[in-house]
Amino acid sequence: MQQLSQSLAENLSALDARFGKSADYYAKKIVLYGCPGCIVMFDGMASLDSLWELLLDAAGRQSASVRLTGTQAYAHILHGSAFPAESAPVQDLPQLVARLTAGMAVLLLEGCSSGIVFSVQGLKFRSVEEPSGEGNLRGSREGFTDLLRVNLSLLRRLVRTDTLVQEAAQAHTCCNTEYALCYCKDRADPAMVRRVRAILQSARPELLLDSSYFVPWLLPGKARLFTPVHYTERPAVAAAKLCEGKLVILVNGSPSALVLPALFSEQFECLDDYASTAAFSSFLRVLKYFSFYLTVFLPGVFVCVAVYLPELLPPQLLYKIEAAEKATPLPLFAEMLLVILILEIIREAGLRMPQSLGHSVSLVSALIIGDAAIATGLMSTPVIFVASITAIAVFVTPGLYEPATLLRIGTVLLAGLAGPVGLAAAFFGFLLSIVSTEALGVPYLAPHPFPQQPLSEDGVLRRNYQQLSRHGFNIWQKRERGKRQT
Amino acid sequence: MKQKAGYFTPAALTLSVVTAALADGIPQGVPVRRALWLGAVSTVCLCILSALAAAALLNKAPSFAVRLALTAGLFMELAHIIVQAQGLCAAEFSSMALLGFLPLLLWAGWGIRPASWNASARVLWWFVAVGGVICLLGLAGQLHWYRLFTPAQPTGTNWSVPVYAEYFAGALLCSARSVRRTVWLPVWGFAVQAAALLGGALLFGSGTYPRLELLRAWSSGSFSRMDALLLLLWLLCAVYRAAMLCAAIRLLWQQPEAEVQP
Numbered sequence: 001m002q003q004l005s006q007s008l009a010e011n012l013s014a015l016d017a018r019f020g021k022s023a024d025y026y027a028k029k030i031v032l033y034g035c036p037g038c039i040v041m042f043d044g045m046a047s048l049d050s051l052w053e054l055l056l057d058a059a060g061r062q063s064a065s066v067r068l069t070g071t072q073a074y075a076h077i078l079h080g081s082a083f084p085a086e087s088a089p090v091q092d093l094p095q096l097v098a099r100l101t102a103g104m105a106v107l108l109l110e111g112c113s114s115g116i117v118f119s120v121q122g123l124k125f126r127s128v129e130e131p132s133g134e135g136n137l138r139g140s141r142e143g144f145t146d147l148l149r150v151n152l153s154l155l156r157r158l159v160r161t162d163t164l165v166q167e168a169a170q171a172h173t174c175c176n177t178e179y180a181l182c183y184c185k186d187r188a189d190p191a192m193v194r195r196v197r198a199i200l201q202s203a204r205p206e207l208l209l210d211s212s213y214f215v216p217w218l219l220p221g222k223a224r225l226f227t228p229v230h231y232t233e234r235p236a237v238a239a240a241k242l243c244e245g246k247l248v249i250l251v252n253g254s255p256s257a258l259v260l261p262a263l264f265s266e267q268f269e270c271l272d273d274y275a276s277t278a279a280f281s282s283f284l285r286v287l288k289y290f291s292f293y294l295t296v297f298l299p300g301v302f303v304c305v306a307v308y309l310p311e312l313l314p315p316q317l318l319y320k321i322e323a324a325e326k327a328t329p330l331p332l333f334a335e336m337l338l339v340i341l342i343l344e345i346i347r348e349a350g351l352r353m354p355q356s357l358g359h360s361v362s363l364v365s366a367l368i369i370g371d372a373a374i375a376t377g378l379m380s381t382p383v384i385f386v387a388s389i390t391a392i393a394v395f396v397t398p399g400l401y402e403p404a405t406l407l408r409i410g411t412v413l414l415a416g417l418a419g420p421v422g423l424a425a426a427f428f429g430f431l432l433s434i435v436s437t438e439a440l441g442v443p444y445l446a447p448h449p450f451p452q453q454p455l456s457e458d459g460v461l462r463r464n465y466q467q468l469s470r471h472g473f474n475i476w477q478k479r480e481r482g483k484r485q486t
Numbered sequence: 487m488k489q490k491a492g493y494f495t496p497a498a499l500t501l502s503v504v505t506a507a508l509a510d511g512i513p514q515g516v517p518v519r520r521a522l523w524l525g526a527v528s529t530v531c532l533c534i535l536s537a538l539a540a541a542a543l544l545n546k547a548p549s550f551a552v553r554l555a556l557t558a559g560l561f562m563e564l565a566h567i568i569v570q571a572q573g574l575c576a577a578e579f580s581s582m583a584l585l586g587f588l589p590l591l592l593w594a595g596w597g598i599r600p601a602s603w604n605a606s607a608r609v610l611w612w613f614v615a616v617g618g619v620i621c622l623l624g625l626a627g628q629l630h631w632y633r634l635f636t637p638a639q640p641t642g643t644n645w646s647v648p649v650y651a652e653y654f655a656g657a658l659l660c661s662a663r664s665v666r667r668t669v670w671l672p673v674w675g676f677a678v679q680a681a682a683l684l685g686g687a688l689l690f691g692s693g694t695y696p697r698l699e700l701l702r703a704w705s706s707g708s709f710s711r712m713d714a715l716l717l718l719l720w721l722l723c724a725v726y727r728a729a730m731l732c733a734a735i736r737l738l739w740q741q742p743e744a745e746v747q748p
Contacts, residue, residue, distance in 0.1 A: 308579055309714045418583035420714075421575055424722050425587050428606070428729075432598060435605035445605055 002093040008110040012038055014093060032059050034067035036110040045103035047122025054118060055083050070111025077116055086117035125150060131233035138275035140236040148178050148252035155182060158239035177208040178252040187245035189476045192440045196247055211251045211258035218260060219439055225403040228439035230262035236271060245474040261439035261475060263446055265459045267399040274465055282461040289460055291396040295404050299340060300411030300423055302386045303333050308419035324380035333416025335379055339387040340409060342369065442475055492600045494659045496667035498607040499652050500674050502730055505723040507678040509570045510648040518687040525676050528647040532672035536653045540665050543657035547742045557735055559651030564731040571724040578717055591725060595732025603730045610726055617719045624704035624712055629688040658741060659734050
C-alpha cells in the first residue's frame, strides 16, 4: 500500500501518473497559511463552489498574515479551526483514490504526509422518482435512485431509530463498487448478519452493477427455479422488510435493493394490501395466487385435457376446440408451445427496443398473432386465447416471472408428451422445487401444517391490520418454526 | 435413537395411507353394515397393534430383523402402488408414460429429504380436501339412505382388511414427539374405505359395482365426467406415495442399528 509522501510534488506526480490523462482530473495548486498545497478532485463529482464556501474563502482571508509549516497547517485546519473537514484524513494513495472517486475533494499540503478530506460532492444523479416497475395506489411515491448514499438517506429517513445499521463497504471488483448491508440490529439474527457480511466481503464478482450480482455467492450450489430473495425499488418496502428482521443489500449505481430472506407468499403482497381492508386485500391475494397457478399450469392442463382427457370438457366447448384444431396443420401441443415462444419473443423485444418503436412493434405483433396466424390457419383461436391469458396473468406477480415462464414451458412439454402422467410429473417438479428452496435457513414456503393450521395470518388471506400488529412479524421466527416442523 | 432431524410428519404418512386405502377398498363380500362393523373392530385392533409397535420401537435403535421386515413391507407397498398407478394410467388414460418416469420417480424419492415430502403433503392435503368436496357435491343428490336397508345384500363370508406397513413403522419414520399421532393411521385408512363403501351402498344399493362407478356417477350441470379429474388427483397422490415410500425405506436404513448382545 503506497503511503502518501511529505513531498507535495511526489504526491502530485503519483496522482498524475494515475489520473493525469483523465479529462475530469482536477489539481489546483494553492497557498494556505503560507504553506504550498494542492486541491485535488474530479470535476463534476466534487463541487468547487462548495469547496470555496467551506474552506478556500475563509482560509485565504485568515492566512494573509500567518506563516505555518505543512504539519502546522494540517493540524490547524483539522483540529484548530471550524472548517468542516472529514474527521478521518487520508494516509495512503488507495484511500485518497477512494475518496476522490466518491466525489470528495482532498487538500494535500507540502511537508505533510496526510490529506484533508472535504465532503463537497456535487454529483449529478437521477432524482428520487416513483419506480416504474412497482405500481402502488397508496403509500410513498419515492423510489431508490442510482446513488448509494442517497438511497441510504432515503432508508434512514423512514427508519428513524438507533437500531438501523447501514454498513457500507467496497466490493472486490475491477470497479471497486461500493455496496451497503442494512439491517435492524434488534430484529435481524446476529449470526445471519455475520454470515452475510462475511459472504459479501469474500465475494469476488468481476463486476457489480446490481445487487442481484451477489445472489450466486449468497445462495450457492444447485440450480434452482425459485430464488428466495426479493427485489424492491421502493424505500418504503425496504424499510418494512428491515422491520421484519430481513437484510437489505444496496449497490452503488443500482436502484434495486435485494432483500433476503424472502418467502414465496411475499411475491403476492404489495404496499396497497395493508392500506385497503382485510377482506379486499385477501380477495386480491387469492386472485394473484390464482393468476400465478393459471399462468404456470393452464396451457399444460389445456393441452392434456384436450388431447388425453377430452371427456372432462363440456361437449360444446370440446366441439369448438375440435373444429378449430381440424383447421390447423400442427398438433395442439406444438401449437401451444409455438404461441408461448412467440409471445416471449414479443415480450423480450418490447422490453429491449427503443421506446419510440414500441407502438409499431405492438401493432405488428397484434396483427401477426391476433389476425394473420388465425387467418392463414397456422394457429387456432382457443390456443391463442389460452396462451394470451397466461401471458397476461404472469404480470400479476412480476417477481415470479422467471420461474413461471420456465415452469409453463416445462408443463406444456411434459403434458403434451406424456399426458396426465406428465402433468403430474410437472406438478411434482414444481412442488419439490418450491418446498426445497430456502435462504439462510428460512424455508421459502412457510410451514403451516394441514389441517391444524392451514393458513397464515398474513398469507393467502390476511387478518385485520390491528390484529396483525399485536404481535409483530419477524422472519427468523419462520426459521425456528420451520426447524421445529422437521 | 432419534439423532437425525429429517423425519416424516404424521400428515405425510396419513396421506400415504389414505391414497392406498382409496385404491384398495374393503372387499364387498359381506353386507355393508356388517362390513362397517367388522372394519371398525379391525381398526381398533390395528390401532392397538400400532401402539404396541410404537411403544416397542420408540427411542430404541431397531434391530436388523425389524428393519428388514418393515423394509419388505414398505417395498411390497411400493410395488403395489406402482402397479395400481400404472394400471390406472393404462386403463383410464391410455398411457404407459408412468413406466418412463419411474426411474426418475424412484431417484427423486431416494434422493429428496423427508422435509420436502412433508411440505408436499401439506399441499396435496388441500387437493384431497377440495377433491373430496367436489366428489361429494357431484354425488350429493344421488345418495339415498333407504338403499342401505335393501333386503338383497351380499352374503359371502370372505373378509379381509388391508394392512399397511406405515401402521407399524410410525415410530421409526416420525419424530418422537409425533409418534402418538401415527397410532391413529388405521382409523384414517378405515375412514376412507368406509366412506367409499357407504357411498357405493347409498348410491347403488346392494349391487357390487366396481368402485370406479362411484366416480363415474358424478354429475353437476354441464360437467358430467369429472371422474378423470378425480383419478388424476389420485394419480398425484399415488406418485407421491411411491416416492415417499422410497424415502421411507432410505430413512429406515439410515438409522443406527441396535447392538446385538452376545
